[in-house]
Amino acid sequence: MKKYNWSLKRSVLYAIASLIMVGCAGEQAAVRPQPAAAVASSTVAVAETERDAKKILTSMAEFMAKSPRFSVNLSSSYEVLQESGQKIEFGESRKITVSRPNGLRVEVEHSDGEKHLVMYDGREITTFSPTQNVYAQVPKPGGIDEAVTYFLKDLHMRLPLAALLLSRLPAELERRTQALDYVEKDVIHGTPVHHLAGRTETVDYQVWIPAGVQPLPLRIVLTYKNALGQPSFRAQFSDWNLAPEIQDNQFAFTPPEGARKIAFLAQLPQIALKGPTKPEQSGGQK
Numbered sequence: 001m002k003k004y005n006w007s008l009k010r011s012v013l014y015a016i017a018s019l020i021m022v023g024c025a026g027e028q029a030a031v032r033p034q035p036a037a038a039v040a041s042s043t044v045a046v047a048e049t050e051r052d053a054k055k056i057l058t059s060m061a062e063f064m065a066k067s068p069r070f071s072v073n074l075s076s077s078y079e080v081l082q083e084s085g086q087k088i089e090f091g092e093s094r095k096i097t098v099s100r101p102n103g104l105r106v107e108v109e110h111s112d113g114e115k116h117l118v119m120y121d122g123r124e125i126t127t128f129s130p131t132q133n134v135y136a137q138v139p140k141p142g143g144i145d146e147a148v149t150y151f152l153k154d155l156h157m158r159l160p161l162a163a164l165l166l167s168r169l170p171a172e173l174e175r176r177t178q179a180l181d182y183v184e185k186d187v188i189h190g191t192p193v194h195h196l197a198g199r200t201e202t203v204d205y206q207v208w209i210p211a212g213v214q215p216l217p218l219r220i221v222l223t224y225k226n227a228l229g230q231p232s233f234r235a236q237f238s239d240w241n242l243a244p245e246i247q248d249n250q251f252a253f254t255p256p257e258g259a260r261k262i263a264f265l266a267q268l269p270q271i272a273l274k275g276p277t278k279p280e281q282s283g284g285q286k
Contacts, residue, residue, distance in 0.1 A: 052182055053180045053181060053182040053194075053196050054180055056182075056194050056196060056209055056215065057173060057177075057180060057196055057198070057207070057209070058170060058173075058174075059209075059215045060207070060209045060215040060216070060217060061169040061170040061172075061173050062169075062170050063214065063215050063216065064164060064169055064216065065166070065167045065168065065169045065170055066167075067098075067100075067242055068099070068100050069097075069098060069099040069100065069103075069242070069243070069244060069246065070097075070098050070240065070241060070242050070244065071095065071096065071097040071098070071239075071240075071241045071244035072095075072096050072216075072237055072238070072239060072240050072241070073093070073094070073095050073096075073237070073238045073239045074093065074094040074095075074096065074161075074235050074236065074237055074238075075091070075093050075235070075236045075238070076091065076092055076093070076094065076160065076233065076234060076235040076236070077089050077090065077091045077092075077233070077234050078090060078092075078160075078231065078232070078233045078234075079229075079231035079232055079233075080231065081228055081229035081231055085229070087229060087231060090110070090111050091110070091111040092108055092109060092110045092111060093108070093109050094106060094107065094108050094109075095107045096165070097244060097246070097250065098144065098165060099246050099250075099251070100143075100144060100167065101122070101143040101144060101167075102120070102121060102122025102123075102143055102144065102251070103120070103121065103122070103144075103246065103250065103251040104118070104119065104120040104144050104147065104148070104165065104251065105117075105118070105119050105120075105250055105251055106118040106119075106159070114129075114131050115129070115130050115131060116128070116129055117129075117130070117253075118151075118157075118159065119251055119252070119253050120140075120144065120147045120251060121251040121252045121253075122141065122143065122251075123139060123140075123141055124137050124138065124139050124140065124253070125137070125138050125140050125147050125150070125151055125155075126253040127157070127264075128253065128259075130256075133256065133258055133259050133260065134259065134260045134261070134262050135253065135255060135259055135260075135261055135262070136261070136262050136263060136264045137253070137261065138155070138264060138267070144165060144166070144167070145166050145167055145168060148162050148165055148166060154266060155264045155265075155266045155267075156265070156266050157264070160222075160233055160235070161220065161222075161235060164217070173198075176200040176201070177198045177199070177200055178199050178200060178201065179198065179199040180196060180197070180198040180199075181196065181197045181198070182194065182195075182196060183195040183196060183197050183206070185211070186208060188208055188218045188219060189218075191210050191212075191218065192210070192211045192212075193208040193209055193210050193211060193218055193219075194208070194209050194210075194211055195207075195208050196208075196209065202224065202225065202226050203222050203223065203224055203225065204222075204223040204225055205220065205221065205222050205223070206219075206220065206221040207219070207220050207221075208220075214240070214242075216237070216240045217237055218236070218237050219234075219235065219236055219237065220234070220235045220237075221233070221234050221235075222234075
């Protein structure tokens with residue numbers, strides 16, 4: 001199956017530079033003291049901007065976390081650093097369907113046409129590759145939050161923007177964000193949006209949130225600043241639906257004819273320690 005080195009997939013967060021006026025060589029620039037009232041006014045304006053940014057981000061997080069169900073389409077791209085030092089951009093499209101607390105379906109199609117499917121029904125996590133007709137499955141009761149955390153941390157699988165699926169999204173953003181700025185008011189496809197920029201220990205992020213009663217993100221950029229070359233991941237959101245039609249079998253996986261069951265790569269050391277297994281239980285990560 002197609003493999004990606006996720007540590008290499010991510011570009012640089014747009015910076016807003018300050019212009020610094022300096023005098024000519026040998027000359028000392030005169031600095032006029034700023035009136036106390038002006039300093040106070042400036043401090044208040046900065047504080048209000050910071051509060052506005054946090055309020056907007058929190059409203060988005062709380063709105064998503066409290067939405068019992070939703071579906072959305074994503075058009076995304078990510079950079080892969082080549083051995084030559086050049087960055088090459090690859091694309092993928094996703095359709096995400098969430099039905100809390102136990103229903104999750106992520107349909108992925110890469111730019112080369114390869115497709116993948118990730119499903120959760122409250123009992124099992126399943127990944128399926130139609131191209132090779134193979135699937136991996138592991139039991140994980142508890143709900144979407146537990147399943148997504150296990151998928152990322154224990155199975156070491158890739159799921160971009162996974163935090164947006166969690167009911168604890170507000171707490172996650174509060175815990176991880178070390179700095180947050182209001183960049184500007186913007187317009188995306190005719191929709192007024194707030195452009196915010198935040199920083200975590202490992203990722204710089206930008207998010208564009210509509211200035212309305214449904215603060216669902218329309219664009220996100222992630223920059224993995226500690227990764228070699230600081231690659232980036234970009235996503236455009238479209239077709240948000242807060243009342244999608246859910247089918248009874250939408251989150252349960254039924255293997256198609258001839259499908260072969262394999263193991264997640266993270267499970268292989270455990271399988272080796274337990275000794276030989278049935279042929280259909282061995283294999284590699286998709």
